[in-house]
Amino acid sequence: MGQFGATNVNVNTQSSWTKGTPKKNNFLGFEGIETQAIAGQDVHRLQVGKIFLDEIPQYREMFKKAFPTMNVNDNYQLKINAGLAIAAYERTLLATEAPFQQWLKGNSSAMTDAQKQGAILFFSKAECFLCHNSPSLSSMKFYAIGMADLKNGFYGNNKVVATPPTKAEHKGRGDLLVKLKICINSKYLNFTT
Numbered sequence: 001m002g003q004f005g006a007t008n009v010n011v012n013t014q015s016s017w018t019k020g021t022p023k024k025n026n027f028l029g030f031e032g033i034e035t036q037a038i039a040g041q042d043v044h045r046l047q048v049g050k051i052f053l054d055e056i057p058q059y060r061e062m063f064k065k066a067f068p069t070m071n072v073n074d075n076y077q078l079k080i081n082a083g084l085a086i087a088a089y090e091r092t093l094l095a096t097e098a099p100f101q102q103w104l105k106g107n108s109s110a111m112t113d114a115q116k117q118g119a120i121l122f123f124s125k126a127e128c129f130l131c132h133n134s135p136s137l138s139s140m141k142f143y144a145i146g147m148a149d150l151k152n153g154f155y156g157n158n159k160v161v162a163t164p165p166t167k168a169e170h171k172g173r174g175d176l177l178v179k180l181k182i183c184i185n186s187k188y189l190n191f192t193t
Contacts, residue, residue: 003023003032004022004023004025004026004032004033004035004036004039005026005030005031005032005033005034005035005036006026006027006028006029006030006031006035007029007030007031007032008031008032010026010032013026014026014027022039022040022042022043023039025038025039028080030084030087031087033087033090033091034083034084034087035083036087037082037083037084037086037087037090038079038080038082038083038084039083040083040086041079041082041083046082048078048079048082049075049078049079050072050073050075050078052078053072053078060072063078063081063085066081066085067081099111099112099115100115100119103116103119122137
């Protein structure tokens with residue numbers, strides 16, 4: 001089951017949609033990406049409301065065009081529609097031009113040696129592909145693999161990176177860290193999900 005959304009793998013999982021948490025937004029009935037975009041506004045303190053529209057009047061007109069029946073003075077509806085707009089944009093972001101995708105299409109020089117090594121690790125010893133197995137190498141499922149608390153300035157990086165991928169304790173560890181490294185450093189597969 002995934003954490004966000006009321007469809008697909010999350011059908012009949014209402015008992016895990018905890019009120020008072022971002023998961024409460026699953027009760028709106030949207031898919032995962034829409035629910036995540038709605039919930040993320042609270043988590044990241046993104047204030048899309050009447051004050052926002054007063055400060056940036058161009059958005060008022062854009063909201064009226066995109067959602068003609070919406071009351072632009074209703075902050076709750078603005079939040080939901082902002083989430084739907086964010087999700088609609090996110091659905092246009094495809095990784096088809098990333099070096100990894102170009103390499104799959106036959107361009108043998110599209111990826112650096114380091115990126116190729118990362119792909120080999122992803123699809124072999126690290127077993128990332130066991131969870132990241134959709135066409136976009138993502139998953140609708142939520143995996144609570146856990147990481148130790150970050151304290152004393154230690155961010156867990158060295159333990160994950162320094163552990164040889166052949167060791168059992170490496171598998172699945174630091175998934176978020178690896179994704180962040182991929183996104184930020186563009187070192188391995190050079191695309192995001």
